[in-house]
Amino acid sequence: MGLVPVAQREAYAHVAAGAIAQNVYLFAASNGLATVIRAWIDRAAIGDALGLSHDQQVMLSQTVGYRKAS
Ligand SMILES: Cc1cc2nc3c(=O)[nH]c(=O)nc-3n(C[C@H](O)[C@H](O)[C@H](O)COP(=O)(O)O)c2cc1C
Structure with missing residues (x-):
């Protein structure tokens, strides 16, 4: 984040959090697990x-x- 202009850091963090969450969804789906995001x-x-x-x-x-x- 040190390389990202201050005004854009929050947007980068939101995008990164979404990408990370998607990876967790993909891992869970491919390993027979369930997951939900919670804010x-x-x-x-x-x-x-x-x-x-x-x-x-x-x-x-x-x-x-x-x-x-089931
Ligand atoms: C950004 C975001 C935040 C969420 N926060 C919560 C939360 O705090 N509590 C909750 O029960 N569901 C939350 N949800 C919804 C759950 O992730 C999930 O979609 C919902 O529980 C339905 O799951 P199901 O389709 O497996 O039943 C959130 C979803 C998103 C996209």
């Missing part, structure tokens, strides 16, 4: 648990688990 989350608690610094922020979370038995 309605306790960002402060997650940031604390991950030990994020003041200039890092939680964009999204993604839950991964086993598919519901």
Whole structure:
């Protein structure tokens, strides 16, 4: 991010988060797992648990688990 102009950093972060989430969806689909993106989350608690610094922020979370038995 240090190479990205400040005004564009948030947009880059949003695009990167979407691409990362898509990779998790692809991995889950190809390994018989289920996943959902979650944005309605306790960002402060997650940031604390991950030990994020003041200039890092939680964009999204993604839950991964086993598919519901059919
Ligand atoms: C950007 C984004 C944020 C989301 N945030 C939440 C969330 O906080 N909680 C939630 O239950 N679903 C959230 N969803 C929806 C879930 O990812 C998922 O699509 C929804 O639970 C339906 O899943 P299903 O089709 O497997 O039942 C979000 C979806 C997107 C695209």
